Amino acid sequence: MVRALVRRWYVLAVFALLTVVAAVIVPRSDGVYWSQVNVVFLAPITPLNPNSLTPTPAALVNFTAVVERTYNGSKAHDQFASPAATLYGAGIREGSTVSLVNGGGQWSRAYYDPVLVVDVVDSSESVVRAEVARIVAKIEGIARERQTESGVSETNFITTLQSPGAAAVGYTEGNRPRAMLGIMALGAIVGTSVALLVDIGFGLLRRRAAK
Numbered sequence: 001m002v003r004a005l006v007r008r009w010y011v012l013a014v015f016a017l018l019t020v021v022a023a024v025i026v027p028r029s030d031g032v033y034w035s036q037v038n039v040v041f042l043a044p045i046t047p048l049n050p051n052s053l054t055p056t057p058a059a060l061v062n063f064t065a066v067v068e069r070t071y072n073g074s075k076a077h078d079q080f081a082s083p084a085a086t087l088y089g090a091g092i093r094e095g096s097t098v099s100l101v102n103g104g105g106q107w108s109r110a111y112y113d114p115v116l117v118v119d120v121v122d123s124s125e126s127v128v129r130a131e132v133a134r135i136v137a138k139i140e141g142i143a144r145e146r147q148t149e150s151g152v153s154e155t156n157f158i159t160t161l162q163s164p165g166a167a168a169v170g171y172t173e174g175n176r177p178r179a180m181l182g183i184m185a186l187g188a189i190v191g192t193s194v195a196l197l198v199d200i201g202f203g204l205l206r207r208r209a210a211k
Helices: 002-007 009-028 058-074 125-149 178-211
Strands: 032-042 095-100 116-120 159-163 171-172
Touching: 002 009, 002 178, 009 178, 032 058, 032 125, 058 095, 058 116, 058 125, 095 125, 116 125, 125 159
Parallel strands: none
Antiparallel strands: 032 116, 032 159, 032 171, 095 116
């Protein structure tokens, strides 16, 4: 293997150069701003239900699911196993999702809580804040429209509560040393593999030419 790598030193040189360039450029990329808030759906306060924060019936979860489906329509988005998972953690640098809290796990889905998770990521802090406010307002609007269309009186409206009340915006730029080490390791593995394959290919060509 060492002799093959020595013979194909030029392949290793090309990959070494590409690896160095990538290791210098990629870790310098700007980080991203992100925010995640919950929109909690609350049952109407009535004599039978004096506290809207008490355990909610399945009908409230179903209504939350209807709002989520109305907002997303046929648009597909990533479904994470944990509600604490974030878009930026999945490598997405720009976008937003609205999803119903999954109480199940990686292999099964179960919906017990009337909560929509709003997740936003972008390169601009102001855009993230504005997008969170826009999405929450749209969710509230859909909830009102659905109940109005069904003839529900405002005193019996299902209401929403944003948690936290003021969206906290975080910033992350990843681990630069780890990114550089990962790029260098990947470059070494790929470069070595390609050099060996090139050497094997030339060997096969020589044997065929000798026949």
